[in-house]
Amino acid sequence: MSPVGLSPVRFEASLDPRLSRWLWLVKWLLAIPHYIVLFFLWIAFSLVTVVAFFAVLFTERYPRALFDFNVGVMRWNWRVGYYAHAALGTDRYPPFTLADVPDYPAHFDVAYPERLSRGLVLVKWWLLAIPQYIVVEMLVGGWGWGWGKMGGWHGGGLISFLSLVAVIILAFTGRYPVPLYDFLLGLARWVARVAAYAALMTDVYPPFRLDMGGQDVSPLTKASPGAGGSGPR
Template sequence: MMQPETCPVRIRGDLDPALSRWQWLVKWILSIPHYIVLFFLTIAVVVVWVIAFFAILITGKYPPALFDFSVGVMRWRWRVAFYSLTALGTDKYPPFSLRSKPEYPADLEIDYPERLSRGLVLVKWWLLAIPHYLILFAFFSAGWRAFPLNPNNSVVAYPVPPLIVILVVIALVGLVFTGRYPKGLYDFVIGINRWAIRVRAYSTLLRDEYPPFRLDIGAA
């Protein structure tokens, strides 16, 4: 089993020890410029994925420039998520950059593969990744809960937010009242994010190693 530090997909998230109790209320607004840029970058990543698919199928290699671009977009997305969405682990505004920024609390590195399987490229992004998709669906997707009302047996349904949202909200309650982000919740939230990013790296053809079914907790 690969340890986190030797895994070809490495996700870092360093919790800010002095988080503002209230800045999280506006982070999603402050991040709007990033959301706009990432919208167009994501469209470009889809085009890159198609090109890379055929390049791997024919040559067994992911074109290096396209690889760096795809990793850069994934890195950018992770920094924004860490700041404003699925972790809220820092108050430091994320940079507008595809490059690695070691000084920023969140970062992502993916080792470039010298060879990729021509056969796996046909099935890994949809068929082989299905077990992970099902688990991540439970982590990141909302649902509905229904219960009957007596005596007329009518049913009332109400939405249930994604697990990742529930965990972050609980952490924010702790932050507001104590000034601290609960460490146990933070580790769990980071573990979920790390799992999702490794599956994304696999399904976007960046690596052939099958993602582990585990939450690697901690900053790095």
């Protein structure tokens, strides 16, 4: 069991201190190779999740190799989203890897559970998660599984709109509005926690809490060097 209020999902990013005023206009185009790879990775993610469902149901364990693969897909997805459309907080091109890259400014991880409940695996991804789906839909709109703006799990609506507002401000002022950045990361973090829970990767229910800023306030996974908050203010 995790300490009360802590999430096993680590979701972090750091804002580049000097972002290009105009590169955001073409980042989505530059990220097309990643979108193609992610399309196939999310198909594999779905199949792996089905296999993991039965593994947990019969053995109470999520096979470690399958778990690491699915975490890697979500990590890759977050790096691409952070670069190209969700926050747009870095100009560094995302690496083509499932592994964590310590010096890249976006990080995602989930603490591996040694045991998972057989009963919860039957209901948590649909019945128990319904309140979270409702909240996330109200917060960001257009959230769901399937290919979309952020890949297999994606935040649309408010996240996309506020990201656009942020880079327009950047274009005219040369500065990314830090309070808006912190809010965007809070929204994206909430979505990521719900996604990990719905994908059967944890039995820890996502907290109803908007943890804003680039640094995760309650990660149960070990932080990598370079992960941090919003950067210079």
